Amino acid sequence: MRKNKDTEIRFEETTKELKGKSYDVGELYLGKKKIGEILVYTPKDFQVFIGEDNCGSAKSMDDALELFIRQWNLQD
Template sequence: MKKNKEIEVHSEETSRNIKGQTYPVTELYIGKKQIGEVLHFGSKEFQSFADDEDLGTSKTLDLAIETIIRRWNLHEN
């Protein structure tokens, strides 16, 4: 039976200018590798991206982060 290993994910806050509008962005990293980012379009609109792939919109930051981690887990393991 394969043991689950714990992986530490950390985030960095930055901003991005899109079409003249500045949006907050949360970048997610495992080690030094960026696994995705979340654009904060509003109080209940968080757009998730991983490797330039649009993963969809979530209503909370936590759900958006979970989407990126699940996608990473499926493609990296």
């Protein structure tokens, strides 16, 4: 019988400079590998990225995380 391994998923908050402006960014990691980002453009505009692909936008961080998980599951 095969044992299930625990997978660590981390969320780290940083800032990123784009076109001369600084934005808050949430980076998502699977183990040590960065798998995506959520950029906060405005308090009600969160852009979700998996790799370099823009997967859509959301109006809250919770909605953005849910969108990320749905898109990640489709790609995996």
